[in-house]
Amino acid sequence: MPEQSPGSRPTLEAVAARAGVSRATASRVVNGGAGVRQPLADKVREAVEELGYVPNQAARSLVTRQSGAVAVIIAEPEFRIFSDPFFEQQVRGISRELTANDAQLVLLWVEGPGDYDRIARYLGGGHVDGALAFSLHDDDGLPALIRRAKVPAVFGGRPGAGAAAVPYVDCDNRGGARTAVRHLVGLGRERIAHIAGPRDQTSAIDRADGYRDVLFDADPALTAQGDFTEDSGARAMTELLERRPDLDAVFAANDLMAAGALRVLRARGRRVPDQVAVVGFDDMVTVAESARPSLTTVRQDIEGMGRLMVRLLTRVLSEGGDGRHVGAPASVIMPTELVRRASA
Amino acid sequence: MPEQSPGSRPTLEAVAARAGVSRATASRVVNGGAGVRQPLADKVREAVEELGYVPNQAARSLVTRQSGAVAVIIAEPEFRIFSDPFFEQQVRGISRELTANDAQLVLLWVEGPGDYDRIARYLGGGHVDGALAFSLHDDDGLPALIRRAKVPAVFGGRPGAGAAAVPYVDCDNRGGARTAVRHLVGLGRERIAHIAGPRDQTSAIDRADGYRDVLFDADPALTAQGDFTEDSGARAMTELLERRPDLDAVFAANDLMAAGALRVLRARGRRVPDQVAVVGFDDMVTVAESARPSLTTVRQDIEGMGRLMVRLLTRVLSEGGDGRHVGAPASVIMPTELVRRASA
DNA sequence: CGCCGCCGTGAGAGCGCTTTCATCCACTCA
DNA sequence: TGAGTGGATGAAAGCGCTCTCACGGCGGCG
Structure with missing residues (x-):
């Protein structure tokens, strides 16, 4: 059933050949098709379909210098952060929005200050385009860590006063x-x-x-x-x-x-x-x-906060280029709503 | 403070130049240093240190055809799977073991059968080396999905009888x-x-x-x-x-x-x-x-089960090459222990 | 003393992709 | 009718890395 020898996936080259165009044109079509005439574009799309072509993310990252991935950093000073239903909803919002943006969610679990080095190295290593983090405590070292790593980041929940100024999403x-x-x-x-x-x-x-x-x-x-x-x-x-x-x-x-x-x-x-x-x-x-x-x-709206974190990060990414432009990052405060039940 | 223009990280080339060796030798040292004489290796390591070199994963993936990432797939037929304390511990085990193996954890949240296509495409796209999934229900389509995507995978919990034969980790x-x-x-x-x-x-x-x-x-x-x-x-x-x-x-x-x-x-x-x-x-x-x-x-030992899932996957990966060798995958059943308290 | 083989090293190809740059074509306008 | 214009296309240069292969030097053996 595979057109290639097993294990080797079709490349853009193959798509281009099948469509009778150059690799450059095939690439253009795969990435939106701007500036390619309709009939050619259709041919390419057809070839993509037939071959079941999926772009090689590694190759793409190599040249674009973008990983298409976002880190979600979970610091866990307490024990049960992760199983907090709260957190679950927020991560779900993040996941959904990331999916909508064709980005991947890389989970980074910080096991305490001793782990900061590893995280910093990873973040600094350009493996992810940005980070989403949760700051729960005033004395959390996470904001500082992320600042040092120079990775565009958005926080969930307002970081403590001692923390570096970082954009965040919080409810009111x-x-x-x-x-x-x-x-x-x-x-x-x-x-x-x-x-x-x-x-x-x-x-x-x-x-x-x-x-x-x-x-x-x-x-x-x-x-x-x-x-x-x-x-x-x-x-x-x-x-x-x-x-x-x-x-x-x-x-x-x-x-x-x-x-x-x-x-x-x-x-x-x-x-x-x-x-x-x-x-x-x-x-x-x-x-x-x-x-x-x-x-x-x-x-x-907890899930909404998660989605918003992603949107904010996306904006920071597209604006600031690769984190060079460190303009005043706007945080977002989401409205709340009183739900009346029986107790008051 | 950076030795390069801002934004551009040092490459292996730079390390090699600084150490006065070829790129090939530098690469060998970075990857374990087998077959490189002590003094040279030391020089390279020194250069790595000084430059703060971190390998570019994209470039590496491009040639090795390995992503260094593992997907953790969460199917969520029910509402509250993720915030299950159970699940948290298992994911923590996974995270720890993955970290120990220098691998990344990519979280894939399946939003129902309608989402299967996306997941299959992602898994089939070679973005991850393998997958860890959780099967909770007999009628879960996940095992079949993963089989179709031809990605080495290990399940947490024994999949239902209807499911394809896949390696899994479960407690006894x-x-x-x-x-x-x-x-x-x-x-x-x-x-x-x-x-x-x-x-x-x-x-x-x-x-x-x-x-x-x-x-x-x-x-x-x-x-x-x-x-x-x-x-x-x-x-x-x-x-x-x-x-x-x-x-x-x-x-x-x-x-x-x-x-x-x-x-x-x-x-x-x-x-x-x-x-x-x-x-x-x-x-x-x-x-x-x-x-x-x-x-x-x-x-x-829930965390242990998580770790074991990773180990099992690692073994499958190293044995089977790229999923071609589909030998009888050994599952693992972990022992349990009676904890005596007051109620019996 | 000479040859073979082995180990350590470097040169270079190539992974699959994006993107510049030159080219080419079909027009429009003088 | 010919020069000028602009958009569509292709050729090719890398992105940073791994890994094969060739090479050179050294020790052991005949």
Whole structure:
């Protein structure tokens, strides 16, 4: 069935020969066909079809100096980053958009600072055209690493203040938090508590800022610290009830902590939302919908953020050439949306 | 700081010139240095160091016809495959082993049968040296797809019976199940129930087979069907208690279902393990350790399975040349281990 | 002492592609 | 009618690397 000896795929040369044109023309057609007359172009396309020609990416990369691949860098200070449903959606968005652009996704798993060298070398080696990275912690060395490697990159989530200025895509954590708190205010709540996320994650910081934007004079005792886990949410809730038994609403920095809070409120016999209204953040469907009562929360388009990361990177790539033009890279903040369910 | 004009990385030519040798010799050193005399080799290595030389993979691929990359194919019939902690560990193992082999991980996300064409073309295009895939369902088209693309591949998990014969890595589901059940027998239990997983997943089938290996004459009423979710485990447990209120042990096909069963047993006032002993499968730490009582279960080395997939693929690649030699590919079954905790 | 063989090295071909540059043709305009 | 124009095409030069092959020098053996 193969026209060639087994193992050897047809080359552009073969296509050109079959179509009766030069390699140059065949190449032009394969790459869009600009400047080739219709009948010739058709002949070439036909030959491509018949031979089942697929361009050799290596040869192409060699001359264009573009790999057609993008690295997705996963730093994993914590254990369970990868299996975060969040992350999954984001990577899916990235994957889809990359596919739409005929680019490949190379997964780079950073196993800690000791691994930075390897990653830097790889990135610097021109194996990928750009990188997409996720920065979760303030002290993450990733932004610096990527800057050093001089690879065009886009971050998912706003890197910490200490980090180098890099373009990123994030959702409007602060604005979303404001919406959530305003919603509670609109419900007539007057003693609105906040369960904050880890102090070293920008998303948590921004959400807390949003809370304070609306309730700038809130009693500090109305804020408790959590770490984005359900248990920490429960602990924080317990603490809050002790400090301010009169609270009538809680805005938790994520759904998991909101679920923990809900558990404690139920155990203490506080009716939700009658006595205490609860709002979460993220709209993690599995958590928010199965919570009792179902959770009012702030939704973000996570897959969309992934796609946007790719688009932004694509733009940086086409603009800056090979990373030489380091103009002010525009970051993108995506809007959020309040999803009303039963808890508030 | 760069010795070249910005953007142009040093070539092997430059290294050779600096070391005062020919390109051929430089190449030999870079690729292991066999057949080059010590002093010369040292000079070359020095030049590499000084210039910060990194081989151009595209050029190398062009001549060696090897990409140095391996595709990891994720078919996602269900929604949440990727965020399965299981999967995460396996991919981590793969990533680590690939890194150790200086190979890259290209992530291919299959968006359903409509996407098969694209994947087949990609795989057939010689962009990767081999593929690692995960087959979860009996009717999965992936094995056939990969066979058609003629790419050396290794599967994670035994593909269904309908699938083409492909090498795979799996844990000893059947043997692990036997161990679990024998453990219950050893505890003196006489009416041991089984909560089975989905009928179309080979792992679930094998575990059920293991149960029957030991208890070949068990009452069919002692087996209930679940789907690997916690809720299904709870439902199955309820059913079992209705059918055989006298049961004194349960072997669930995974930890999640065991947790569901535990919940129901507690609600019904059955003491675990006194009245009913429970054993799970997988040793998903977050589930098994936080269950009340903590879960006795069967552990598998998931990361190890990932690494093994890579090793197996590497072997296939080095043996079979470019997939021409399609000898009987040996699959690997990894041992399991019973982890005793409180529930049995 | 001379020949053979082997090891270490360098010259150079060529992997498959893109892209410049020259060429050629069909027109248009003076 | 002939020079000028511009677009379509082909020839060929590499991109950076590996690897074959030829070559030269050296040691061992007859």
